Amino acid sequence: MEETVKLPKTGCESCSLRELKGYRTFSSPAEAKFIAKFKSGELNCEPGTTIAAEGSFSPHLFTVLDGWGFRYKTMEDGRRQVINFIVPGDLVGLQGAILDQMDHSVEALTKMRLCIFERDRVFSLFEKHAQLAFDITWLAAREEFMLDEHLLSVGRRTALERAAYLLAFLYERGTASGLISPKKTHLPVTQDLIADMLGLSLVHTNKTLRKLADQKLISWQDKGCNVLDQEGLCTVAEWTPPEEGEPRPFL
Amino acid sequence: MEETVKLPKTGCESCSLRELKGYRTFSSPAEAKFIAKFKSGELNCEPGTTIAAEGSFSPHLFTVLDGWGFRYKTMEDGRRQVINFIVPGDLVGLQGAILDQMDHSVEALTKMRLCIFERDRVFSLFEKHAQLAFDITWLAAREEFMLDEHLLSVGRRTALERAAYLLAFLYERGTASGLISPKKTHLPVTQDLIADMLGLSLVHTNKTLRKLADQKLISWQDKGCNVLDQEGLCTVAEWTPPEEGEPRPFL
DNA sequence: CGCCTGCTTGAACGCTATCAAAAAACGTGG
DNA sequence: CCACGTTTTTTGATAGCGTTCAAGCAGGCG
Numbered sequence: 001m002e003e004t005v006k007l008p009k010t011g012c013e014s015c016s017l018r019e020l021k022g023y024r025t026f027s028s029p030a031e032a033k034f035i036a037k038f039k040s041g042e043l044n045c046e047p048g049t050t051i052a053a054e055g056s057f058s059p060h061l062f063t064v065l066d067g068w069g070f071r072y073k074t075m076e077d078g079r080r081q082v083i084n085f086i087v088p089g090d091l092v093g094l095q096g097a098i099l100d101q102m103d104h105s106v107e108a109l110t111k112m113r114l115c116i117f118e119r120d121r122v123f124s125l126f127e128k129h130a131q132l133a134f135d136i137t138w139l140a141a142r143e144e145f146m147l148d149e150h151l152l153s154v155g156r157r158t159a160l161e162r163a164a165y166l167l168a169f170l171y172e173r174g175t176a177s178g179l180i181s182p183k184k185t186h187l188p189v190t191q192d193l194i195a196d197m198l199g200l201s202l203v204h205t206n207k208t209l210r211k212l213a214d215q216k217l218i219s220w221q222d223k224g225c226n227v228l229d230q231e232g233l234c235t236v237a238e239w240t241p242p243e244e245g246e247p248r249p250f251l
Numbered sequence: 252m253e254e255t256v257k258l259p260k261t262g263c264e265s266c267s268l269r270e271l272k273g274y275r276t277f278s279s280p281a282e283a284k285f286i287a288k289f290k291s292g293e294l295n296c297e298p299g300t301t302i303a304a305e306g307s308f309s310p311h312l313f314t315v316l317d318g319w320g321f322r323y324k325t326m327e328d329g330r331r332q333v334i335n336f337i338v339p340g341d342l343v344g345l346q347g348a349i350l351d352q353m354d355h356s357v358e359a360l361t362k363m364r365l366c367i368f369e370r371d372r373v374f375s376l377f378e379k380h381a382q383l384a385f386d387i388t389w390l391a392a393r394e395e396f397m398l399d400e401h402l403l404s405v406g407r408r409t410a411l412e413r414a415a416y417l418l419a420f421l422y423e424r425g426t427a428s429g430l431i432s433p434k435k436t437h438l439p440v441t442q443d444l445i446a447d448m449l450g451l452s453l454v455h456t457n458k459t460l461r462k463l464a465d466q467k468l469i470s471w472q473d474k475g476c477n478v479l480d481q482e483g484l485c486t487v488a489e490w491t492p493p494e495e496g497e498p499r500p501f502l
Numbered sequence: 503c504g505c506c507t508g509c510t511t512g513a514a515c516g517c518t519a520t521c522a523a524a525a526a527a528c529g530t531g532g
Numbered sequence: 533c534c535a536c537g538t539t540t541t542t543t544g545a546t547a548g549c550g551t552t553c554a555a556g557c558a559g560g561c562g
Contacts, residue, residue: 073403075489081403095399098385098392100496104399126381126388133384134349134377140391141349147398148346148355152324152332154406155450159518190540199406201519206542208518223527223540238326245351410550441508455550457510474508474559 012036024247041116052106062092067112082197087177089250135249154199159208165237171227172241187225263287275498294365303357313343314502318363333448338428340501386500405450410459416488422478423492438476
């Protein structure tokens, strides 16, 4: 089902993520060395695997190396809200590591590969590598930034706008992280999941997505979505993707 | 209108916030000294003052010393979404300082007093005081935590539940920060503002709040709300306030 | 006193939810 | 490769929650 590889700590310098366009390289050899030791293993998991569960304690913190995931919260009666999607470079479990409180679950959407860190060593990272500490804060601030946008969307956009925003957002994140490319434009999401992110019912989500498909902005196939016209989606949503600045940091 | 006091940097050790129950004291004299130098002034402002505007660049970062505020995003056609409320100890402008991007506005709800920091000196804080750097990350993680809850609420709760959740949340934050006490139970919010946080129309918000008032959970007076039965609100919302752990950090 | 802001209420409309069911796609074992 | 159960997508009909439009009221302030 899932598999934890304990020792391939090697090669953080040649981490596949470092080579990706838009991702930061190490700022010093010392930093690379530190991370290599900081890393305690790798986790490979299949679609549907729960990486962290609401309310549980996890001694780990992860950086996503490959694959899509998402995090969500549930209410006792089963209502579910997807909070955000997760792509390579994202930190998983930061709230748990910093606040000692994990009030959302994280699940793999595709096969995922994650880098494992020990949360009780996080403080040592802050002590020894200010730049890395800053990077963690950067990641936290950026997550906050995305949640701000999601809140605006769920709170104030119509169903059609919301759906368009979300797909444009996912497309944007996908391309920025190399999960989406001209030859692989497939978003691995079910309509059920989209519904729970949009705060809409499944039925209405379906009808809304159909409209977007009729307008040739997306197409739906193979348990997922293809974005055909990113700009069109942005127009419908009245949204503009954040412009890429510096290469983004990650641990 | 607003008034920037440039020099009373003194007395961070005896900062009114440090004395508040639930707020952390300095962990070392060196830290206190650093913060005293890090602080570049104080800002006093009146209700309605815009402390930071969407899209603008601000060279400052603030810690709230006193008063209520809120942050929000707007769309071009005027739709507004309140993202979160701000109480003493909260950091204002973190996204701007870390990401060089400020995509929300911040406004004072009551008179506010803020501590001013220079954003271009933030990195030096990370270099010299790991504990303070960690604290900033703690604050960011906690904001993220709150936004997670807001998203669940706006996305999946009914109007009545949402309203109950929000008021319970505000009451909780208010008491934790000393803005609310047995003798001062007044939340300085208009229904207009509540509506824009709940993602509901003003009219429906009004009717919903009326129901909560009819159930004697709240009362509305003096341009604001009094929480009469916090537990009752929590029950309606199916929400439980986070339990206080360690004293919370702040800059 | 009159204006402005904020709260309240009623009525009609409509977006979205819910219910119900079927079609399509997928996975799996024979 | 086919049959069959399961998951996912689709569609139609009905109900209802929340919006919009339209007033009216109350309190604060110049």
